[in-house]
Amino acid sequence: MNIHEYQAKQILKKFGIQVPEGRFLEEGPSIEKKAHRLAVELAQGEVQPVWVVKAQVHAGGRGKAGGVRVCKDLDAVEQAVSAISGMILVNEQTGPQGKKVHRVWIEKGSSIARECYCGVLLDRSTSQVVMVVSTEGGMDIEEVAEKHPEKILRVSIDPLTGFLPFHARKLAFGLGFSADQTKKAIGFFSGLYRCFTELDCSLIEINPMVLTQDDHIMALDAKFGFDDNALFRHPEILAMRDLLEEHPQDVEASEYGLAYIALDGNIGCLVNGAGLAMATMDIIQLHGGSPANFLM
Helix, strand or coil: CECCHHHHHHHHHHCCCCCCCEEEEECCCCHHHHHHHHHHHHCCCCCCCCEEEEEECCCCCCHHHCCEEEECCHHHHHHHHHHHCCCEECCCCCCCCCEECCEEEEEECCCEEEEEEEEEEEECCCCEEEEEEECCCCCCHHHHHHHCHHHEEEEEECCCCCCCHHHHHHHHHHCCCCHHHHHHHHHHHHHHHHHHHHCCEEEEEEEEEEEECCCCEEECCCEEEECHHHHHHCHHHHCCCCHHHCCHHHHHHHHCCCCEEECCCCECCCCCCHHHHHHHHHHHHHCCCCECEEEC
């Protein structure tokens, strides 16, 4: 299961990870007036406020598709919210059909000194959690891995020891952090690891992870994936599920406890095991067909 950026940031705050202050809005009438009021709330105490308006959909690359806008006055905030709310956001991750934006997030602008990447995932070949960092924050990590693999650092964490300070220091040194910045990074990385393991995540991506002008480390964006089989242990996470972001057939299948993934083909598959399902799909492709789904 995936969640929205604003929900991910609520979770990160509980684990001591600094995130920008923000407010979210649902699509509806008078959304511009509501955005104006919330932007004023966020700007209290700021001499030259800056806001960032973000589309909330389960897809990355929103900025490239016009779903992220930096605003320097309240009129610009209203215009950005009006343009983004209800838009069909189309990029490589959404596919040509795109995703409709039902929710918008407004957050305070941050004074960025550096942008980095940080990800936490499970390496199934070693059965260990792996933390991945790169100095190339703000970019697609797949592009970095392809063009600049030397700029990616991976650190595996033994489940018997858990995350230790030396893991964090290795990650921080790889990013070129100073001694003082490394002390703050230890709290950031250890918080991410606790979040990943305690909430049964399958993926956490912080892109970008930023170093601010005053040397704070902050999660400027966040993407979460959760192990569906563990959600019974986390009803508070399950409550964050947004059915509007899922394919109607996926939603219906989940109501019956089925694993279903819609594909672009025209031959339906109903099988009784994941391995057999993959083999069946391979055979269909081998003989010139195209599977319409994965279902078991």
